[in-house]
Amino acid sequence: MLKPVDFDRTLILTSPHYYALLVTISKDNKVNVMGLSWFMFTSFSPLLIAISVGNTRHTYKNLKEIPEFSLCFPKPEIAEKAIQCGMFSGKYMDKLSELKLETIKSEKITPPVIKESIVAYECEVMDSFATGDHSIFIGKIKNCLGDIDAYEHIYVKDGYSTTVSIRYDIK
Numbered sequence: 001m002l003k004p005v006d007f008d009r010t011l012i013l014t015s016p017h018y019y020a021l022l023v024t025i026s027k028d029n030k031v032n033v034m035g036l037s038w039f040m041f042t043s044f045s046p047l048l049i050a051i052s053v054g055n056t057r058h059t060y061k062n063l064k065e066i067p068e069f070s071l072c073f074p075k076p077e078i079a080e081k082a083i084q085c086g087m088f089s090g091k092y093m094d095k096l097s098e099l100k101l102e103t104i105k106s107e108k109i110t111p112p113v114i115k116e117s118i119v120a121y122e123c124e125v126m127d128s129f130a131t132g133d134h135s136i137f138i139g140k141i142k143n144c145l146g147d148i149d150a151y152e153h154i155y156v157k158d159g160y161s162t163t164v165s166i167r168y169d170i171k
């Protein structure tokens, strides 16, 4: 039966949620990676993806400097490291080197992609606007990468606090 609940409870009830790694670069070429659940596809033609980034994030600053990002869906092998990218800020640490996350060069944008991904989108920011304490960045997908032999990636559950990997059997 439906009854009033607080917002945090709705996040638990609607688990699991997508979890991706958003990779950006600063104007002095420092790569940063943060955890992100708030994204959506917004157009087929052109192919567009919208991400919501908190205005205080180090990632926000990077996106304003270099308007490009890769959005990478991590494999279970790096679940632990991936979740730490959503807990620590690039303002205070170099997450890639401290967490030993490997990247590979992107084909169409400056920020790299996370090597242990099932899918990665290389995007160029076309537009952005503030929405409360976050901002929406609209990315034009310039390149899609996928590991066609992989079938499992991670999601977050219970109010974004823990990860779960879900297997998808491709027919």
Ligand SMILES: Cc1cc2nc3c(=O)[nH]c(=O)nc-3n(C[C@H](O)[C@H](O)[C@H](O)COP(=O)(O)O)c2cc1C
Residues within 6 Å of the ligand: 019, 032, 033, 034, 035, 036, 037, 038, 039, 052, 053, 054, 056, 057, 058, 059, 060, 083, 085, 086, 087, 088, 089, 090, 091, 134, 156, 160, 161
């Ligand atoms: C499961 C999970 C999902 C998250 N989703 C988002 C999101 O969609 N947007 C956002 O701005 N921050 C999100 N965060 C928080 C950022 O990843 C976190 O504040 C991070 O430390 C920011 O890193 P940065 O300062 O290096 O950019 C999420 C964190 C977790 C653990």
